[in-house]
Amino acid sequence: MIQANPIVNQTLDHPILEEKGVELAIKRLDLIHPLISGNKFFKLKYNLEEAVNKGYKSILTFGGAYSNHIQASAAATKLFGLNSIGLIRGEETLPLNPTLDFAQSQGMKIEYVNRADYRRKNETEFLDELKKKYPNCFIIPEGGTNSLAIQGTAEILEDGDKDYSDIILSIGTGGTFTGILKSLQPNQKALGISSLKGSFINKEISELLEKNQILTNGEWEINTAYHFGGYAKYNQVLIDFIWEFYESFGIVLDPIYTGKMMFGIWDLIKKDQFLKGSKVLAIHTGGPQGNFGFYERTNIKLPLLSE
Ligand SMILES: Cc1ncc(COP(=O)(O)O)c(C=O)c1O
Numbered sequence: 001m002i003q004a005n006p007i008v009n010q011t012l013d014h015p016i017l018e019e020k021g022v023e024l025a026i027k028r029l030d031l032i033h034p035l036i037s038g039n040k041f042f043k044l045k046y047n048l049e050e051a052v053n054k055g056y057k058s059i060l061t062f063g064g065a066y067s068n069h070i071q072a073s074a075a076a077t078k079l080f081g082l083n084s085i086g087l088i089r090g091e092e093t094l095p096l097n098p099t100l101d102f103a104q105s106q107g108m109k110i111e112y113v114n115r116a117d118y119r120r121k122n123e124t125e126f127l128d129e130l131k132k133k134y135p136n137c138f139i140i141p142e143g144g145t146n147s148l149a150i151q152g153t154a155e156i157l158e159d160g161d162k163d164y165s166d167i168i169l170s171i172g173t174g175g176t177f178t179g180i181l182k183s184l185q186p187n188q189k190a191l192g193i194s195s196l197k198g199s200f201i202n203k204e205i206s207e208l209l210e211k212n213q214i215l216t217n218g219e220w221e222i223n224t225a226y227h228f229g230g231y232a233k234y235n236q237v238l239i240d241f242i243w244e245f246y247e248s249f250g251i252v253l254d255p256i257y258t259g260k261m262m263f264g265i266w267d268l269i270k271k272d273q274f275l276k277g278s279k280v281l282a283i284h285t286g287g288p289q290g291n292f293g294f295y296e297r298t299n300i301k302l303p304l305l306s307e
Helices: 015-020 039-053 068-079 098-105 124-133 147-153 175-182 200-211 236-249 258-270 290-298
Strands: 009-011 023-028 058-063 083-089 108-113 137-140 166-171 189-194 219-223 279-284
Touching: 015 258, 039 058, 039 068, 039 137, 039 147, 039 175, 058 068, 068 083, 068 098, 068 108, 083 098, 098 108, 098 290, 124 137, 147 175, 166 175, 166 258, 175 189, 175 200, 175 219, 189 200, 189 258, 200 219, 236 258, 258 279
Parallel strands: 023 279, 058 083, 058 137, 083 108, 166 189, 166 279, 189 219
Antiparallel strands: 009 023
């Protein structure tokens, strides 16, 4: 069990919110732990407990070279006294980028998987090959999404959150959103803002709900209008928004997940998509470490880098 910082819901104060009659708070999961930020804390906790309880000495997981999941898994496994192997999509590039450099500093063994093999990451045959190659490893899927992760993310909403009318969060693989749906109240609506292009995510969420036998109480919807061209794509409007948000509220967003979510929320508020009197809770799912890798890739500075 890793010690968590208390979670705060920070209510934002802004003339637009006043004008539109919308209350907006942000659940600061980014502050839950210095190394295991945001949704990763919840996604990993039951996975790592299970690995320890079942006597595994090592975990094996997957991710892209800048993955928040890889960064957090490396830190969390170290705190649980486990070894870790990170299978990274693509070719080795040296020197290591900030995410992989950190992961390695936590003891994670970094291995590379070519893109064709990486696409097989959820196939039974491929997983069986991995089990032979890396015996006695507890395997956690890409992005950490599995049933144990959903059990964890179902704990993100707390008793004090029952009065919020709308719960909004970013979607990648959908594991965090599915956990939120498990704990949603009948009077609440969950809105997921997808970081990926395409509406395939609706089907994936329905499958995750079915597989985990979750009957959600409230309503849910996924908005696919704020992907900015697709996963990890961005433009200057998004970059400017992340800076403006930081200057207004002192909250660091990233360009892959939380920046797109918050841009979407702000846009929907401006377009009167929330009823007057709505109480909106946005979940900050963490991931600021990505801003270092983003700078390395693009030479664009985002909050965290100027400090
Ligand atoms: C910071 C951040 N927010 C949101 C997400 C999306 O979470 P999920 O993959 O559970 O949909 C991720 C990816 O896991 C992430 O790293």
